Amino acid sequence: MRAVTWQGKGRMSVEDVPDPRVREPDDIVIRVTSTGLCGSDLHLYDPLAPFMEPGDIVGHEPIGIVEEAGPAVTSLRRGDRVVVPFNVSCGRCWMCAQGLHSQCETTQNIEQGTGASLFGYSKLYGQVPGAQAEYLRVPFADTLPIRVPDGPPDDRFVFLSDVLPTAWQAVEYAALRPEDTLLVLGAGPVGDMCARIALMRGIRVFVVDPVTDRLERVSAYGAEVLVTETDADTVTTVLELTRGRGVDAVIDAVGMEAHGSPVAESMAKLVRLLPNRVAQPVMRSAGVDRLAALHLAMHAVRRGGTVSVVGVYGGPMDPMPLMEMFDKQIQLRMGQANVRRWSDDILALLLDPTDHLGVESFATHHLPLEEAPAAYRDFRDKCEGMVKVLFRP
Ligand SMILES: [Zn+2]
Ligand SMILES: [Zn+2]
Incomplete structure (x- = not known):
């Protein structure tokens, strides 16, 4: 499949990568129909580079169709339409039960000292393959994906993933x-x-x-x-x-905005010049806040x-x-959003035919996946009129 991959500091490229497959009995694989470009993706593109490896698939804001479901999955089947939250949360642990899905104890990254894993978001958050791709493996399929109805356009529901x-x-x-x-x-x-x-x-x-x-x-x-x-x-x-x-x-x-603040900018530049082994502690202690x-x-x-x-x-x-x-x-x-804590309330609002929040006209750009590298640059540079980009893989 085609996927947006991190290839080096400030370099994204669209590459052929192996298709994801069901690995655990409660996994699904979805065919991604729309997938967002997020401000936080720019942190990977640049300042969080020390925590990335060439070939990492990025992105965490997908909507798509279930292509394949593992044998233990009971609540979804092939053809169902789902939005996937950006946090990878199990829905069953103590933290998830408190509504603190971004701190899920099943996917917490204890070694890194960070919370729940995130799709497409560096070694700090589990190095989980991301969603700016044609297909995505989604674990915890009975609790994590948000089932949405067929009919309305992707833009109606896709922002349930993060924004x-x-x-x-x-x-x-x-x-x-x-x-x-x-x-x-x-x-x-x-x-x-x-x-x-x-x-x-x-x-x-x-x-x-x-x-x-x-x-x-x-x-x-x-x-x-x-x-x-x-x-x-x-x-x-x-x-x-x-x-x-x-x-x-x-x-x-x-x-944290690395671009636009002179101090952050020079710090980001400094980090870019350092080898990863040195840059990781610098990023952690000095930050580019x-x-x-x-x-x-x-x-x-x-x-x-x-x-x-x-x-x-x-x-x-x-x-x-x-x-x-x-x-x-x-x-x-x-804190990171506990997506599953709020998603039912928000979905109820989105199902109202009146588009109260203007989600259907929220994205300013709909682009093919192949244009991702240019879109990352334009988004970083806040090119005129570019507020929210959705890729259509
Ligand atoms: Zn996001
Ligand atoms: Zn959990």
Whole structure:
């Protein structure tokens, strides 16, 4: 089959690789019909390179059709349509029972000190073959895949794999009530979807992002765009809009961004020049974190408010504004989305003929898999109008 593979620092290519097969009795293999390109894929493309091996298949946002089911699979059969969550979770362990699927104890990577395995996401997360491919092996077929009906286009359901539950969890963690105020930092796919979900719940949403066409998308759903030059301006504006208190919650949908921050950029460059053995500890201890968004979140949230971190951070959080966090009594909540905890609620919403969240027009690009290498570059460079890419293998 054809698959998008990591071939070296900053290099993805589409290669012929062996077809995946059912290995365990409760595996399925799906034929992927659409599969997303995610902001977090860019971390593999570049800063997480030390944890990749040439030939690793990337991607973790698929929808497809069951092609083959193992003999123990009872709830799915050939021809069923499924979305696969980005976390590989068993659905049966203690963590999964708590709704903490991203910490699944069956697939946790104890040696690496990380949580549940993820599809297509480096040795840190199990080195599981990814979903930007024609076929994908999916374990735990009776509990992990999300069965969706035939009929509506892939775009209706595909975001159940990551964007929707990730945004949904960020909004849940923000602990908001109707008419509360929320500041969303970053209007990439996840920040955008956070804003849409919060607006649907009657929350007043402010958004900041340097990319204009991203802001146009969220403002169409009723978010108030803050046009500010600096982070200090943003804080001043937020205070003016909230009687000097600050917003009830901030969602940081920026996270670790290696591109655009001068410090992170030079750190990423440094790491790129190091051999893997040396680069791994550097990445772990120094990180390439861009903490500006997190600092802004602390300044803009009201006393006693909540900061919900959905952008992915790697490396230590130091220096954090710990004194300010303590003094303002801020609630900080974060973590990978526990997809299966939220997916039934979200699916119910998606089955409504009214496309409340605009998922069917959410993707800005539908591309053949063969165009993946160029799409990765364009997405990294935030090429005009490129917010969300779906590949059609
Ligand atoms: Zn993703
Ligand atoms: Zn589990």
